[in-house]
Amino acid sequence: MSLEKTYPKEVKQILAKYPPEHKRSAVMPLLYLAQREEGYITKSAMQDIAQILEITETDVASIVGFYTLYHDKKEGKYRMQVCTDLPCALRGADEFLDAVCGNLGIQVGETTEDGLITIESVMCLAACDKAPMFQTQGPDGIKYHELMTVDRTMELIKALKQAGREVKS
Amino acid sequence: MTHILLRHRDIPDINMINAYKKDGGFAAFRKVVTKMKPAEVTEIVKNSSLRGRGGAGFPTGMKWSFIDNRNWPHYVVANADESEPGTFKDREIMEANPFQFLEGLALASYAVGAKVAYVYLRGEFWQLAAYLDEKIADMENAGYLGEKLFGTDYSLKIYTHLGAGAYICGEETALLESLEGKRGQPRVRPPFPPSYGLYGKPTIINNVETFTNVPPILANGADWYKSMGTLDSAGVKVFSLSGRVRKPGNYELPFGTTFRQLIYEHAGGVQEGRPIKAIMPAGASSSLIVVDDQVLDTPMDYASVRTLGADLGSASVIVLDDTVDIDWVVNKTIHFFKHESCGKCTPCREGNYWMKHLTSRIHSGGGSKDDVDLLLNVAKQMQGKCLCALGEFSTMAVVTGIERFPQDFKKAVKA
16 A cells, blocks of 8 residues: 555645655654554555655654554454543443453453454543543544443444444445 | 633633634734734733643743744644643643634744644544644634734744654653654753754743633733732633542632632532542642641642642642542552653663552552562652653652551551
């Protein structure tokens, strides 16, 4: 995949934000663009971005490795990232995460058999007053889900599953 | 009280450009660009005694006056990387009152001669970044951003930039590294950003809430702003309240409001009417304060909170009731800091690694008294030796937790 061929408009828009002599600044937005299709950054995408920005592939890989929202391997279509930091935990986030894992029959870090959901425990999402909460990271970006219950979460997962089926059929 | 920052709570649709304009929005920006010299703007902000709302509380106008005019271009960057457990104020401001924030950013840009400003948002604020892009486009279409504003020679562009899940990027120099397309690791300071910032150029970085204070200051004057709050801490603050309170959320109140007023009058008290055991006044990086009547009646301003052996920081108040074990709190905060340590300096990288092992062992019941002593020792050895505030602050809950709540650690290692 070549980003400039697949997303010519987006690449141009991203590069326009930064001084031409500092186009390395575009590495993070370009990585999000590359991640859009597969849900993770492929080796060829890293090569591609390195070429666009005239930096080394190692430079790009060092960014992927440093930031938690970039992924270097394929997991579930949606990553369900539950915040379990102190303020959320004081509102029951740990118990919430355990219950959702129990219902899905998987442990934290694992993916459901159908490849739909990978469940993760993540650090602060800046929604402390609305816990339990999580974000979903998927093909359409990142979405917040606040003041959640286990039931509402299972309904959301069901809806994601149905939407996935509709797309496939 | 009428809100100055959370104005969406009084004025419907203030997130729409026409409603914002109708309520006097952008009048300050127009006046400043057409009638005032940049230095005059900085002077008014300086006279208002506005302090940075990101946590450090540095005087804003003074920071702006440090911009190095021998080196161009200049940049302004909004720190919207809000990621500290307990802090959730900037998100509400940007979502609900976006134009006041953007106008503040524009005013700061004019004051320091920047023609390009960036909003660095944490990556999780994906939807919010797209929404701010729409608001920026609204401003461009209405003639508040772009070339030759209001018929003058001043031009300004604002761009958003998404981080990707790294708390350290809230540290101003790590944020700049990240914006330059590198790993977000702090730079050694000095030089400070007003002389060496983005792309090595003079740069002013302020928190979202700080910028949002600027338009009303320019509209109403420095004295008006100073008439609120305390001598040491002028104006109003958005206090993010979380933990075991009945009504967690953001509360905009003057500096000097007491903990008791915030928790009991505004947030309905503690869940199930339980007593408060401890307060963290500034999120996960806070010292833990043992709560008694005197503490509850302490005014929340920078100087008063310091008398309690803590800092007000970003005023993210976490309330812990009597059912909460402090060894568990310390374990939670250290898991956060261990995960978020960027690894650049050894005391933070290694210290947090070992603190995580020790707190996990103590909290899980497998620890000994020696582990508690060692944990305290590791934390104290880190203090004053880290490259940036993350490492320094990671030790706060550990040291104050063990020293001020020894009974909880004794119980944990006996169990």
